[in-house]
Amino acid sequence: MNVTDIFWLGYKDLKEKKVRTALTIVMVMIGVAAIIALVSQTQGISSSISSSLSSLGPTTIILSSSKSTGFSAADVGRLSSLPNVSSVIPLVIGSADVYANGQNVSATLIGISAEGASELPGVASLYQGSMYQDTPTPSSVIGYGVAFPSSLGGATQNVKVGQAVTIKLQGPSGGSYSMPVTGIMQQSGTSIVNINTAMLVSLQEAQLLLHRQGYTIILLKASNISAVTPMANLLTNIYGTSATVTTTQQILQTVSSIIGAISLFLGVVAGISLLVAAIGIMNVMLIAVYERTHEIGIMKSLGFRSRHILLIFMMQALIIGILGGILGIIVGASASYGLSALQHASSSNSTATASTAPRSGSALAGRKGGGLGFSSSSGGSSSGFSSLSYWPVFTPELIAEALFVAIFVSVIAGVYPAWRASKMQPIDALREL
Numbered sequence: 332m333n334v335t336d337i338f339w340l341g342y343k344d345l346k347e348k349k350v351r352t353a354l355t356i357v358m359v360m361i362g363v364a365a366i367i368a369l370v371s372q373t374q375g376i377s378s379s380i381s382s383s384l385s386s387l388g389p390t391t392i393i394l395s396s397s398k399s400t401g402f403s404a405a406d407v408g409r410l411s412s413l414p415n416v417s418s419v420i421p422l423v424i425g426s427a428d429v430y431a432n433g434q435n436v437s438a439t440l441i442g443i444s445a446e447g448a449s450e451l452p453g454v455a456s457l458y459q460g461s462m463y464q465d466t467p468t469p470s471s472v473i474g475y476g477v478a479f480p481s482s483l484g485g486a487t488q489n490v491k492v493g494q495a496v497t498i499k500l501q502g503p504s505g506g507s508y509s510m511p512v513t514g515i516m517q518q519s520g521t522s523i524v525n526i527n528t529a530m531l532v533s534l535q536e537a538q539l540l541l542h543r544q545g546y547t548i549i550l551l552k553a554s555n556i557s558a559v560t561p562m563a564n565l566l567t568n569i570y571g572t573s574a575t576v577t578t579t580q581q582i583l584q585t586v587s588s589i590i591g592a593i594s595l596f597l598g599v600v601a602g603i604s605l606l607v608a609a610i611g612i613m614n615v616m617l618i619a620v621y622e623r624t625h626e627i628g629i630m631k632s633l634g635f636r637s638r639h640i641l642l643i644f645m646m647q648a649l650i651i652g653i654l655g656g657i658l659g660i661i662v663g664a665s666a667s668y669g670l671s672a673l674q675h676a677s678s679s680n681s682t683a684t685a686s687t688a689p690r691s692g693s694a695l696a697g698r699k700g701g702g703l704g705f706s707s708s709s710g711g712s713s714s715g716f717s718s719l720s721y722w723p724v725f726t727p728e729l730i731a732e733a734l735f736v737a738i739f740v741s742v743i744a745g746v747y748p749a750w751r752a753s754k755m756q757p758i759d760a761l762r763e764l
Contacts, residue, residue, distance in 0.1 A: 442537020
């Protein structure tokens with residue numbers, strides 16, 4: 332008996348019991364879909380965070396103030412004089428609504444020098460226009476998502492270079508201002524702040540708008556990777572509890588640890604689904620063995636050997652595993668992309684409101700009306716951080732492993748029923764009607 336005959340005899344019985352076979356395949360499919368969807372999501376999140384942090388460079392150190400006054404110019408001067416420091420970039424961060432042509436986009440207002448802005452992803456090479464001057468004058472560079480808002484599908488340019496937009500600062504003392512746009516940034520991934528929905532202005536302009544003297548965050552660049560840890564320790568000794576020192580390497584290690592733990596937990600959950608599927612396969616195949624007892628007796632009396640019977644039932648388990656695995660990969664990938672699409676849509680809705688206009692302060696209020704309230708003690712650092720945006724990651728290894736697990740579980744579940752069928756005696760089997 333060749334492989335084709337064994338396959339046909341196994342497939343024939345599955346085809347005759349269509350409903351039972353379909354339900355068994357669905358059990359395997361659910362387990363595999365859970366593995367594909369959950370693992371691809373965690374890999375996508377990990378990849379997004381890693382690429383975002385990598386865009387800042389492995390030598391970047393993030394210094395966040397724990398004081399409401401933030402960092403001073405004296406802090407910037409002291410940090411610049413430290414050994415192994417190649418650059419010091421102070422930032423002032425706030426929140427604002429940007430109004431233009433009937434569209435409203437919630438943006439992160441970032442005060443940063445023109446030279447420091449070139450260190451941020453998406454700014455080094457502008458999509459359109461040019462960088463502003465480092466003077467306290469109303470001019471800005473906006474993110475790609477502000478110029479091409481999601482409320483218009485993300486493909487229609489709503490703000491052009493040279494156009495003046497209206498910004499309304501968020502908070503109890505917020506005011507409205509007219510801000511000419513000198514440039515538009517390249518589309519970029521999420522970083523310390525979401526550059527796509529950011530508005531960059533000069534440091535002096537941001538301090539005037541937000542009524543602040545200090546800086547929210549300071550980015551430091553070490554001269555080399557080996558100097559990062561000693562510098563981080565030195566900064567901790569200098570500032571103590573008045574500032575938080577974080578390196579991109581520390582964030583990556585923490586993220587990897589958390590993602591690994593989450594992946595393990597989700598893998599166990601998906602494994603339980605496959606365990607339930609294995610029990611279902613074993614149960615269904617045992618029922619099939621009992622139903623075909625008389626047929627097994629006839630096959631053995633016609634010359635079928637025990638190994639042939641064993642292989643026929645093992646082939647059934649293999650077919651169930653392959654079909655369930657393939658369908659599970661398709662369903663899991665679709666579900667994973669669907670979840671990410673919902674996340675992107677939710678993120679877009681939270682940062683853009685279509686066809687709205689400022690209801691209060693429509694007349695520009697002048698500089699005295701500015702200000703911004705923040706929930707954090709640093710005066711705004713929390714509001715400057717962006718929400719995570721990611722797409723699932725599917726690797727050939729993940730797909731191959733998921734398919735292998737589906738086949739392995741199905742075959743293992745079919746071993747005992749197949750063994751029971753192969754050990755039946757022809758005389759006893761023929762007596763069963």
